[in-house]
Amino acid sequence: MLSQTLAITFLLFIGIFPNPDFKENSLYPVTSINPVSVTYDALIAKNGVLPSEEVFNLAIQGWDKMKDNLKSKILTVIDFSLPSTAKRMWIIDPEKGEILLNSVVSHGRNSGDLMAKTFSNIPESFKSSLGFYKTAETYSGKHGYSLRLDGLEKGFNDQARNRAIVIHGADYAKEDFAKSVGRLGRSLGCPALPTELSAQAIDLIKDGSLLFIFGKDDNYLAKSSLIKA
Structure with a gap:
C-alpha cells in the first residue's frame, strides 16, 4: 500500500497522473501539499537513511527539469556536505520509490580531507566538481570498469x-580504509567507489541517467539554473 501511495504521489508531482474527476487530459492541481516532502517521507519510511531533505529536494528539482532528456529515470545523489566515512551516495529509482544502492564515495584530494570543502571545474585542480551530470558510456581503463560523465x-x-572525471572503483574508497585512516582515500577529482560495488553501481546508472553532486558552496547554490524553482 505504501509503494502504491508513493508512486501516485510522485506521479502527481511530476505532472503525468491525470485526476479522474477532471475532464480528459487535465492534470490534478496539487496545491494543498508539498509532494516532494511526501515522497521524501515515504522514501525514508520504506528505505531508511536518505540525504537531507534539502539535498533531496534540489536533486528532484533538477531531475524534474531534465527527465525528458534522459534515457534512464534513475537518479544518483552524492552529498559532499557529509564526511567521507558516511554512506553519502544514493542511487534512487524515484518512480518506484526505491533506493537501489547506498555507498561511501571518495572526493578529490584537493577538496579536503575528511570533509570536501572546496570545489573546482579547472583541469589539474584535483578537486571535485558540483552539479548535475549525465552518465555516458562505460570503458575499461586504469581503474578497470569505469563510467564517463558529461557535466x-x-x-x-x-x-x-x-x-577525465569518471566513476570508477578504488581500494582507497573502501570502508575498511576509512576505519584504519579515519577517512576515505581521495581521488584526483573522480567520485570513486569501493571496488566491490563499483561495477554494480555503474551498471545501474550508465547510459543516460542523472547524477547530482551536492556540496556546501554558496556560489553554486546561487547560480545553478537547474536547482532554481
Missing part, C-alpha cells in the same frame, strides 16, 4: 570530459 552545468562541471 551539464557550464562553469561548474562542464570540464568533466577534459578532466
Whole structure:
C-alpha cells in the first residue's frame, strides 16, 4: 500500500497522473501539499537513511527539469556536505520509490580531507566538481570498469570530459580504509567507489541517467539554473 501511495504521489508531482474527476487530459492541481516532502517521507519510511531533505529536494528539482532528456529515470545523489566515512551516495529509482544502492564515495584530494570543502571545474585542480551530470558510456581503463560523465552545468562541471572525471572503483574508497585512516582515500577529482560495488553501481546508472553532486558552496547554490524553482 505504501509503494502504491508513493508512486501516485510522485506521479502527481511530476505532472503525468491525470485526476479522474477532471475532464480528459487535465492534470490534478496539487496545491494543498508539498509532494516532494511526501515522497521524501515515504522514501525514508520504506528505505531508511536518505540525504537531507534539502539535498533531496534540489536533486528532484533538477531531475524534474531534465527527465525528458534522459534515457534512464534513475537518479544518483552524492552529498559532499557529509564526511567521507558516511554512506553519502544514493542511487534512487524515484518512480518506484526505491533506493537501489547506498555507498561511501571518495572526493578529490584537493577538496579536503575528511570533509570536501572546496570545489573546482579547472583541469589539474584535483578537486571535485558540483552539479548535475549525465552518465555516458562505460570503458575499461586504469581503474578497470569505469563510467564517463558529461557535466551539464557550464562553469561548474562542464570540464568533466577534459578532466577525465569518471566513476570508477578504488581500494582507497573502501570502508575498511576509512576505519584504519579515519577517512576515505581521495581521488584526483573522480567520485570513486569501493571496488566491490563499483561495477554494480555503474551498471545501474550508465547510459543516460542523472547524477547530482551536492556540496556546501554558496556560489553554486546561487547560480545553478537547474536547482532554481
